[in-house]
Amino acid sequence: MEDDGSTGAEAGIRGLDLGEEWKASHEALAFMSDIEPAELLKCTFPDSLVTVSEGGRDLGRFTVTVEVARRVQQPCMLLHAQSQGAINDSPCGTTVTAYLTTDLEVLEEDYHEYVKLEGHSLDRRCHMVQRDGQMLIDKVTTVGEETTTESVSHPMSVLSGLVTEGSSLLLMRLIALRKTVPEHMTFISLDQGLRIIRTTFSELAPKQMEVGDETVEVFGVERIVYSVEDGPTTWQCYFLADGHMASRVQEELKADNALYLRQHPEIRALMSDFLQFLLLRKPEDVFQFAREYFLPFASRRPPAPSLEAPPH
Known part of the structure; x- marks a missing residue:
C-alpha cells in the first residue's frame, strides 16, 4: 500500500466546508476523562435487538457485547458488535471489534461492512491501530471486481475526542446509565474517505415503550454523524434503566439514499x-x-x- 500519511492527515484535520479544523468540545473531552472504572464494569453485558427503520420496517438484527480484556498486557475494554439485515431486499451487514482504553481511546479497531447487490456488491474493511504516537489506518474497498486500498496516518495529538463506530456504542451505553447528556457534546470521527469530521450526541425527550407486558419509560440518545460524502446520518437509540438498548432507529430515507449511491458509484x-x-x-x-x-x-x-x- 502507498503511504499517504501526511497528505491524509492534513486533508482530514480540516473540515471541507470552510477549511476549519474540527475539534472535540470541552464538554465531550471532560465526559471521556471523567469515566470511572466502576461505570465501565456496569457496561459489561451482552445486548441484542431487532433493528427497525423510522417507518417501522424490520431491517435485521443487531448484537453487541462488552467485556474487560487485555491487549499487549494493557487492561482495556473489548467491544464486539454485529448487525445483519437487508435494505431494499439487498443483504447487508457490519461487524466491528474494538479495543478501548478506560477513557474510550481507541487502541485498535476492525470494521467490516458489506452490501450484496445483484451483479454489483460492495465490501469495505477498515483497520486502525495506535503505534508510536500515530493512528495508522488501512482501508480496503471492493466494488464489484474492482479493489482499492488506502493508507492514512493521523498523529494522536489531533485525535483527542475521537469516536469510532465501536467506541460510540460504549459511549452511548455510559450516557444511558448516567441518564443525562451534557450540552455541546461534539466529538470528532472519521468518514468513509478517512477524513476527520464531527459527530454529536444529544438527549431525546423521554418516552414510553412497550417492553414485554409492561410499559416503561426509556432514555433516548441521538447521534448525528456529519459525513462529507453522504451528508448527515442520524441514529436514535433508546435505553432501559439498566443500560440495555430498547430500540435503535436510523433515518430510513438516508439509508436508502446511501444504498443508492453505493449501487451507483x-x-x-x-x-x-x-x-x-x-x-x-x-x-x-x-x-x-x-x-x-x-x-x-x-x-x-x-x-x-x-x-x-x-x-x-
Missing part, C-alpha cells in the same frame, strides 16, 4: 467532474452552463416515451 465521479469544471470556468449563468455540460449525456440515454396523445 459513478454518480460521485460525475458530480465531482462537473463541480471541478464549474469552479474552473466560473460561469455567470450556472443553469445554462449545467445544461450544456450534461447535454451530451442525454444523447446516450434511450429515447423517452412520447407524451403526445396516440392518434385516434
Whole structure:
C-alpha cells in the first residue's frame, strides 16, 4: 500500500466546508476523562435487538457485547458488535471489534461492512491501530471486481475526542446509565474517505415503550454523524434503566439514499467532474452552463416515451 500519511492527515484535520479544523468540545473531552472504572464494569453485558427503520420496517438484527480484556498486557475494554439485515431486499451487514482504553481511546479497531447487490456488491474493511504516537489506518474497498486500498496516518495529538463506530456504542451505553447528556457534546470521527469530521450526541425527550407486558419509560440518545460524502446520518437509540438498548432507529430515507449511491458509484465521479469544471470556468449563468455540460449525456440515454396523445 502507498503511504499517504501526511497528505491524509492534513486533508482530514480540516473540515471541507470552510477549511476549519474540527475539534472535540470541552464538554465531550471532560465526559471521556471523567469515566470511572466502576461505570465501565456496569457496561459489561451482552445486548441484542431487532433493528427497525423510522417507518417501522424490520431491517435485521443487531448484537453487541462488552467485556474487560487485555491487549499487549494493557487492561482495556473489548467491544464486539454485529448487525445483519437487508435494505431494499439487498443483504447487508457490519461487524466491528474494538479495543478501548478506560477513557474510550481507541487502541485498535476492525470494521467490516458489506452490501450484496445483484451483479454489483460492495465490501469495505477498515483497520486502525495506535503505534508510536500515530493512528495508522488501512482501508480496503471492493466494488464489484474492482479493489482499492488506502493508507492514512493521523498523529494522536489531533485525535483527542475521537469516536469510532465501536467506541460510540460504549459511549452511548455510559450516557444511558448516567441518564443525562451534557450540552455541546461534539466529538470528532472519521468518514468513509478517512477524513476527520464531527459527530454529536444529544438527549431525546423521554418516552414510553412497550417492553414485554409492561410499559416503561426509556432514555433516548441521538447521534448525528456529519459525513462529507453522504451528508448527515442520524441514529436514535433508546435505553432501559439498566443500560440495555430498547430500540435503535436510523433515518430510513438516508439509508436508502446511501444504498443508492453505493449501487451507483459513478454518480460521485460525475458530480465531482462537473463541480471541478464549474469552479474552473466560473460561469455567470450556472443553469445554462449545467445544461450544456450534461447535454451530451442525454444523447446516450434511450429515447423517452412520447407524451403526445396516440392518434385516434
